[in-house]
Amino acid sequence: MPPSVLRDRKRERTRRALLEAAVELFETRGYEQTTVVDIAAAAEVGTRTFFNYFATKEELLFPETDERVRAAVAAIASRRHGERPVEVLLRGLRAAGDNPGEHLIDDLNDRIAALRAEVSRTVPAVSGRAAHAQLVTQREIAKQLHAAFPAELDEVAAAALVGAVVGAVSGALTVVFQQQTAGVEDGERLQRRIHETTANVLRPWLAAARHQSAS
Template structure:
């Protein structure tokens, strides 16, 4: 029986302060984008609303559109942890679907809440946001596929792993686009549950891979 995973060490004061500043920027940007529109909101506006300097903004985010994807790297890390922590009988598709139920994902509404709805709206309507989303998705797919191939070297070659991860991310994106397409944002818990079911069903035919 594997030893229990030790608890994560508590972040230090500097890390907590940095996390608070980052959260304030994300919340300020979300409010301003919603109220004033993406194009009418500047980096300086976001920084001022978060009560920090513009220079500090750029120590957290490289551009205005990146504020819309504050947890994208964490979701990639969760997918990789799901692969690393797989059960002996987990199929490659299983570990990807299980990542959606990882505690780190469930604890946050970034993928399924109001900010997700705003992000999907801006991806549809703002070329810069859509371009950034596609770039991040491609980078994520490549990284996750590399780990999946390494975890199942006798079953998946690099092309198979890339195709499976592409199917997974496509299913997630397609389901969210439909779930969050409306004036009223549904309850995040309902979105999360429906997303997991839809992605699981979409990948069901690939469970033997």
Template sequence: MAIQDEAGSLRERKRRRTRSALIDAAAELFARKGYDETTVAEIAAAAEIGTRTFFSYFASKEEILFPDSADRVRATLEAIEARGPGEGPVEVLLRAVREISEADADMVSPMAAVRTRLMRTVPAVQGRALLIQQAAQRDIARQLRDAFPGELDAVRAGALVGAMTGAVGGALQALLEDPETAGELAADPQRLRGRLRSATRAALEPWSGRPG
């Protein structure tokens, strides 16, 4: 059993390394060549794997641009489910942002900087980003409303989650497009995470009062 567990652990570590290599290769190629000009075959070759293997990790070039979006939604839903007795909706969402920003390297990664730029310039990426955001907001708002039925209706829950995702997205865009903070990305990602959390807190705190 121990040998089987070790073999499984080795396989999982290899998969994580290969996945990370693919994401890093894609970020570098997208930044250097452009999104439309980069092929899946080139990404796979840069990561030293075959093209068929690429598709066992990602379904498309678009998907590799958003490698951890589903994990962020899942983590937010889990944070809502694990709410403490004294936590209101705003406190739960701020805790989720804090926990995700600490654990999720993709939020302040080189791929995040590339993704931010491509979302402004490539229609296919813009469309994919909008679909991901809308689905995430819908699922999170539904869970938040169900968690606080006496305080939130569907409209207020949707607006609150929209404020959160808008704050995170807007802050990340401003941080990653600023030449000064671009240097921080490599030098001090923890400071960048702190600025992201501070901006999100400023956007959500006005929602912390009782509904009118």
């Protein structure tokens, strides 16, 4: 096996170990009570190694933002003939939600999402980072949607459509995480609720898109 492949695999294992250690500590001790030194020690690496992977502690709660945006943009770029803007947008958002990347498998992604929602309510740095990440994501997706349908959506209309859909999903999932009184112990149940809630919120949009396509 080439040395470069071995290095990449080692980096992925270390990154995964840091994320797992952080999630476990955040769940048991609390986010603010956990330090970077604690996380590095639990992952059996030094703090210098930690900062090779994450610039700050709050970055651990946003590990896949760029990759999800790329998945959404790729879905928009590969739009099919006859698809309406809403259909393309929803497919892009589903692609982003269903492709958390190679770094996060099993229920770790949902545990991070639950922690992010919980911590955002009490830690301004995380709340600000979450708001900024969502804004950047919405802007990029709206930009791509406008480029895909320039005759139907100007920049304002594209931004409004993306904001409406993303806001609806985000609002619903915030309530789901707030109702998760048992923390994230039942990862499978939380994952089902996330997917079911998202599907329910998006159902009217999908129905409207199908109606437009048929008319």
